[in-house]
Amino acid sequence: MSTARRVLLPLAVVFVVLATAGWIARGAEASPDAYEVELREWDRGTVAGRPLPDPDAPPDRISGFFAGLTRAQRDRLADRYPLVVGNLAGAPVTLRYRANRRALAEARDAERRRMTDPRLSPAGQHEAGRRMHRFESMLTPGRQFLSFDPTGRGRAAEVFGDLTTADRISVVVPGVDTELLTFERTQRKYTAPSGMAEALYQQERAVAPEESTAVIAWADYDSPVGLAMSAATAELAAHGADRLVESVRALPGDAPVALFCHSYGSVVCGVAASELPRRVSDIAVAGSPGMRASDVADLDTTARVWAMRAEDDWIQDVPHLAIGPLGHGTDPATPSFGARLLSTGDAEGHSGYFEPDARSLENLALIGAGSVNDVTCAPGVAGCAPADPCARRQDA
16 A cells, blocks of 8 residues: 555545544634723723733733732722633632623623624524523523633633632533533533533532532633534644643642543643643543543653543544644553543443443542542553552442
8 A cells, every 4th residue: 555545544534434423514603702892991991090911911910910909999890891800810710700790691682682683694693592592591690600702602611619719629621512502501411511510510529528629611712613624633722722721720729620621622631731730630531532642651741641431432433643733643541541541331422421320420520529549440450540449449
């Protein structure tokens, strides 16, 4: 076989598998960029005669700026610039919650007006209605959003638990097709970022009630649309990794952080691994197409690396290779990669890892709660946990 055929054949297989799996790109109607408008106003704004800080300033500088303000001054900034303050790494967590509730309310009202805007097509008006109902749901009392941006397909990060007092923090990094309209679902709730994080939070409380934990549904990056060709490259993952590193560095306190990365989210976590702060104790991937690494050592991280894959997860049929910009490398669920391999029990398919009562969710929750010696290893694997408990805890 010629060199060209040896290269092109795997690429053709990748394309066919992605196409048959439903990875089909689709267009998205752009929303007015309210965030950019606010950023321009923020650049010209002042408080008590002082200029406002650069939104790209390090989190500690942002934190120091807000520490020098009165509560009334902080609240006025959140009300005047809700999208900026709500997404400002280093701003007080509770202030970001306040700002994002205001930004959500404004976005809901804007979409309600668009629902009857005669300049929009019927399809556009319908899309506005879907977004309006999504924002209305996100405004349910008690929900806490650490970030929210309605621009385009949108981004968000929701917090379960008390982020400022938690002994341990978990971050769920979802995969393809992550946007505001898929951030939560009524049907198949636990396949959406919000449902995944909620299930993990509840399970962590169940397996370790003595631990104070918080979980973040981190849908704060631009993921591939559907399973288009962008899902087979790391370009979007690289941008997402930068945002993930910034988000983790800006988390309050010094509690250990565990990352739970599903599907394309594991590519994001793999690219970010070497830049993550040392407080990240664990990186667990589920249904991974690869982490842009040949093995655990290639990730260059001090965190423990865990991997799981359900028996019927179609991701195993996607060639785990890397040819130039295409592909994401070695399958983390293979022994040669060197990750600690976990049981998924009877978890089903590519999106069943966070279903309540699934062994996969229990294992993830044990890691998030710090009970790593109690995990159940993959069948036939011994010693995946630090104290080697799997000699007595393996699936048949």
